[in-house]
Amino acid sequence: MSKRSQYALFWVVVAVIVAIGVVATVTRAPAHAGNAGAVAAQSAQAHSYDLTANRSTCGVGWGASVPGGEQDFSIANGNDAPMDIQLQERDSKKVFLELDGVGAGSKVGAQVVLAKGRYRFACYPEDEPPAIGATVHVGAAPPNAVLSAGVQPLTRNQLNLVAIAYGKWVDGRLPTLQQQVGRLDDDAEEGDLAAAKADWLTAHLTYETLGAAYDAFGDHDAEINGTPASGQTALGDPDLTGFHKIEALLWSGAPASAVAAQTQGLVQAVASLVADPGTSQIDPLLIGLRSHEIVENAIQFELTGATDAGSHTNLATIDANLTGATAALSFLKSDLASRYSALPDVEAALASTQKLVESYRADDGTWLPLQSLTQPQRQQLNASLGGLVELLAPIAEIAEPRFTADE
Template identity: 55%
Template sequence: MSKRSRLAVFFAALGALVVIAVVVTVAVRSQSAQAGEHPASYAVAADSDACGAGWGGQDAPTNASVPGGEQTFTVTNHTVAGIEVYLQAVDSKKVFLDLEGLGAGAHATARVTIGAGRYRFVCLPADADPVHGPTVSVGPAPPSAQLTPGVVPVTRNDLIPVAKTYTTWVASRIPVLQRQVAELGADTAEGDLAAARRDWLSAHLTYETLGAAYDAFGNTGDAIDGLPAPGTTALTDPGLTGFHRIEALLWSGAPATQATDAVSALSASVATLASTIADAEIDPGAIGLRAHEIVENALQFELTGDADAASGTELATVDANLSGASAALAPLTSILSSRYDGLTATTASIAATQKLIESFRAADGSWRPLSSLSRAERERVDGAVDGTLELLAPVAAICDIRREA
């Protein structure tokens, strides 16, 4: 079983943190709608010839005017193929609504709340240039309105340098991992259990910082850090290899030499990784999502104890995962600094959460097992990690690749 968790980020459920009003068939009711107010509703065409027709009136001309505030759009694709539709601010190029994969003849209904400015719909057929709809002037929104945030689209070209920078960093860590695994092999061969356990943890934590590259590792990644199959343990799963098999052996009470073959297999997998990393393709569009997913994995696997194979080093792994999230976030800074107001809070949250996690590490470098934490301590840790996860969610939304319009 791979440690790579689901890639689902449910943008519509992220409340005020959502940066784009995303693809939904039925939009969530807003505060004004709940209060009994009726937002403006428009049937809008998505068409190569008449993109955006219907906003501001059935045959709204260029420079139509509508009141600001909440708008309900039912967008219908009148083409014979799939199409993507943006609601875009003309001057800032920010996108406030992104309807992806709208099939031929299909429609989607969504609500956004927008303030004063000039806006237009943009229709993006799969194999054709964007089509700009008429400009609509929007008046000021009511003072109590919570405006939908917008974002300038991030393109694949924007993210290619990010992927290259991150890949270079990952490649620089592989020799460190190889050296640590070699030290682990020497200690298990000598039967030095205490040293083998220390070296296992060092190597495992190095690998756990590389989370945004896991998909590029393919089957090799599963061989290095896979989890036991359902219904088995790290000791009983006959197909399990890698760090968790070695962990189970080193903390089973058996001599360290019992792990020699498993360490040799791990060494071979890491050597394969080293020989292929230069050709590994880290999806440019996945970096932002992985920054979120790394912490999601920590919450799902480590802070539940599901990934522990008796070493009790879950908190050390969470610490490494947070370092991995920082490493994935770092090359995105130039993109996010002008697009995400919460970037500073996000990096601060990662640092504060790491400080909390590291408070459970003793002066000799040993870590308290997750099971030894009090209920209050567990709640503090879970709350801090969950808070960081929420702040990282908009990064995934912002860095979702979109076409320039």
């Protein structure tokens, strides 16, 4: 089973959290202890509206001109099919409220705190043209209002370009991977297992930099970088192939013939990956999740030592994962620059975390085993990776593809 397969259920849960987070983040700023009085005051000044939405109209019932501050909406979908509903700033197209998949005939509630400006609702029924609501003039918000932050939409077309560029980067890395597993196989065939260990690490780290492409790799990933079935070890699982089976054999003292049998299979698996045209077709719907997911993956599987099959190189793998996360983020940088004010903090955290991880690599290229870290070192590493994950999390929301519609 691949790490990606084991991680699938976790990411179903994360997807739900992200979906909830989109509504919470876009519709209302969080209440911090320092502004509790302001939040209470603006709640007391909330303006409530019952709105309807259907194929031809969206947001009817809000009014032509309303006071600013907190808006408390109850929105009924009068359509006979589900629809997505957005509240947009008319001029900038920033999204301040987002409700996905509102069911036919259902009613949902949402709150948003708006500054002075021109806003409109936009409804997106399934497989039908969007319905754009009338422009509503919103007055100035109370001075103590905690305003909602809008999100500048990224379209599917914009993210397609990002996915294509990233896919080309992956394609450019695969020939290197193919050469590296070829050297691994050659040394295993010759019985030079010391060289094969070094070859194994080099090739495995190259593969671990490609984390944002694993979904596109499909079954190839399980063949190349799978982990043992539940209750099995990498050495004992008869169905396991790829890097972790080879790792277990190399570091358990297995004969060269056993290692070579597996390296030959790895060469074939990587060749199949390179020959598959689908490997560079990265899903643009998921590209915004990837940098966050790669680091979460590193925390779950590498920082715990769960994937260690004897080489004790989890810290090296984390380093490769951080390289992969940086690469995935780099293709979104131009789109995020005007949308995520904390992007410089993300880049600084990536660099500092990777510097910390690489401090555990010796001058000769060997890595400290994860188990040898002191408690303070482990705490520092945990905190650095945890803080990085928090900074990366909003990117998934910001880079979620959103509909846009012009009148």
